[in-house]
Amino acid sequence: MSTTHTGSCHCGKVAIEVEGRIDSGLACNCSICARRASLLWFVPRSSLRLTTPEAAAGTYMFNKHVIKHRFCPHCGIHVFGEGTDPKGNPVAAVNLRCLQDIDLAAIPVHNFDGRAL
Numbered sequence: 495m496s497t498t499h500t501g502s503c504h505c506g507k508v509a510i511e512v513e514g515r516i517d518s519g520l521a522c523n524c525s526i527c528a529r530r531a532s533l534l535w536f537v538p539r540s541s542l543r544l545t546t547p548e549a550a551a552g553t554y555m556f557n558k559h560v561i562k563h564r565f566c567p568h569c570g571i572h573v574f575g576e577g578t579d580p581k582g583n584p585v586a587a588v589n590l591r592c593l594q595d596i597d598l599a600a601i602p603v604h605n606f607d608g609r610a611l
């Protein structure tokens with residue numbers, strides 16, 4: 495059974511709804527994840543819906559420009575990222591720390607060596 499989770503940046507200008515069961519969080523050590531300390535949960539892009547205007551979320555891209563890092567330009571919090579999986583399916587990486595209704599401490603964390611990529 496899947497659940498709808500709601501989340502937002504700190505000020506609320508960027509808010510989302512995500513459908514799915516949270517099995518784990520991914521802690522990555524790449525140049526951007528290490529700095530922002532996000533805990534990522536990957537879902538099909540179609541499972542994520544912005545409940546605030548699309549234009550309210552800023553977009554940051556670097557390196558190969560394959561991932562859109564979406565954040566709030568007002569409070570600076572990274573809410574999610576958009577990209578594609580190896581098969582080309584659109585995926586979203588939700589920052590679990592932005593979700594309101596979850597027990598973060600109960601979610602298993604997997605460490606990912608993104609720095610090595």
Ligand SMILES: [Zn+2]
Pocket residue numbers: 503504505506507508566567568569570571
């Ligand atoms: Zn904000």
